[in-house]
Amino acid sequence: MKEAMFYQKREAQTVQCLLCPRSCVIEAGYSGNCLARKNEEGVLYSASYGQITSFGVDPIEKKPLYHYFPGRDIVSFGSFGCNLHCLNCQNYRISQFVAPSVELAPEALLARSLEEPGSIGIAATYNEPTVNLEYVLEVFKGNRAAGRKNVLVTNGYINPKPLAALLDWTDAVNLDVKAYDNGFYESVCKATLAPVMRSMEAMLERPELHTELTWLLIEGHNDAPDEISAFSERVAAIRPETVLHISRYYPNYLMNHPETRREALFAAQDAAKAHLNYVYIGNFNEGDHGTYCRSCGACLVDRHGYEIAVKVKDRFCPKCGTPHSIRMD
Ligand code: SF4
Structure with a gap:
């Protein structure tokens, strides 16, 4: 400890x-x-300092990040604990309990990550990493000193000062937005919406921080097109090129609600696309998951599952020269 x-x-x-x-x-x-x-x-x-419950090397698309080093791997770790208590938590075994762990000092985790030459860096993920802030900060500082990238996958339920301390050492973040409705946060996550929106805006207002958003779509709970449209409009007012992942819900933990239908996924995607340039459907194989130039329509990244073909070499569309938001440096 x-x-x-x-x-x-x-x-x-x-x-x-x-x-x-x-x-x-x-x-x-x-x-x-x-x-x-x-x-x-x-x-x-x-209490979770140095207590590792999960460790792996994942495709960056699994975080999910689609516009950040597409096709590359990232070393990923998690500990235990979370300050939200979502009824449908996908990782409840490590987020809602003090799960079995192995002790790994920050230096040992860094050394282990360097054994993965294909990895761009380290992602703090699986459980909620912000409640393990002290350890994540030490790992991120050492990892950046080694010239590698730091990725944070978070629920954003954190106060402004600690968030700023963490973001100073973070290169890319995926913020898991549960809904744009305080009632949903209260009933499903046992939390509130406003702090998450405050964190989201703090992230989007940092131009050097690559930020993508995830929305797990649960029919009848957070799939109203008006809600998704209003949320997307708020994001677009700060950064319209922000990537949004509409992720398919499957029953999990304490929620037995049926899995989300394809029609609801596509309707949510349409609602978000009215404001945002890049809206992908995740946890779902149908449809086109590629990234296209918003000017000429040329394919920039082709995705079939975790088979990724990257067609860009720099920050411009290879066909028409329009700048894109895919980061590869
Ligand atoms: S304030 Fe938040 S981070 Fe601190 S102990 Fe409570 S739930 Fe955990």
Whole structure:
């Protein structure tokens, strides 16, 4: 364990965590709502520091990131804990419980990642990485010093100061937006919408940070075209080239609602495309997943599952010379 950042000591060995909007007040001997931070005798510790539950080398498209080093791999790791409690969580075994883990110091994780020469860097993912901020920061600092890329896959439920500290060391992020409706956040995720929108805007307002968004589409819950359109309009007002992934929902964890139908996926894609240039459907094999020049229509990246053919060599369309938003440097 390592002493946590972003907390205050209170009377009688009680502490208040200031990392995320929950602002947990934690008595000695207890953990916060996310399970990743624990009060030991009046000192708040990161309980998930160096505790690795998941490690792998994934295609970058799996994060998902489609406009960031397409076709490349990235070393990915996760720990345990999360500050959201989504009824349909796909990784609930490590996010909602203190899952079995192996101890790996930041230096050891960095050394292990360097054994993967095809990887562009390291992604903090699988559970919610922001509740493991101290470890992620150390890994990201070492990884950047080695000239490699840092990727964050997050729910964005974090306070502005710690978010800024993390984003200073992050090269690309996928923000998982659950809905554009506070009621959904309250009933399905046990959280609120406003902090996530605040984080999203902080991300989109950093021009050097590559940001893509994911929306897991659940029919009858967050698939209203008006909601998706209003959300996409808000994103487009800051950065219209932002990539949005409409991801297909399958029943998971505590939610038995039927899987999302193809018609709903395409309707959501249409609603978002009214405002955003690049809207992809994920977790779903049908349809065209390629990236095309928004000026001449030339194929820039061809995707069939995880078979990726990259047709661009620099920041311009090879056919008409229009700039595109795919980052490869
Ligand atoms: S990070 Fe965890 S302990 Fe801290 S306020 Fe959020 S849920 Fe509570």
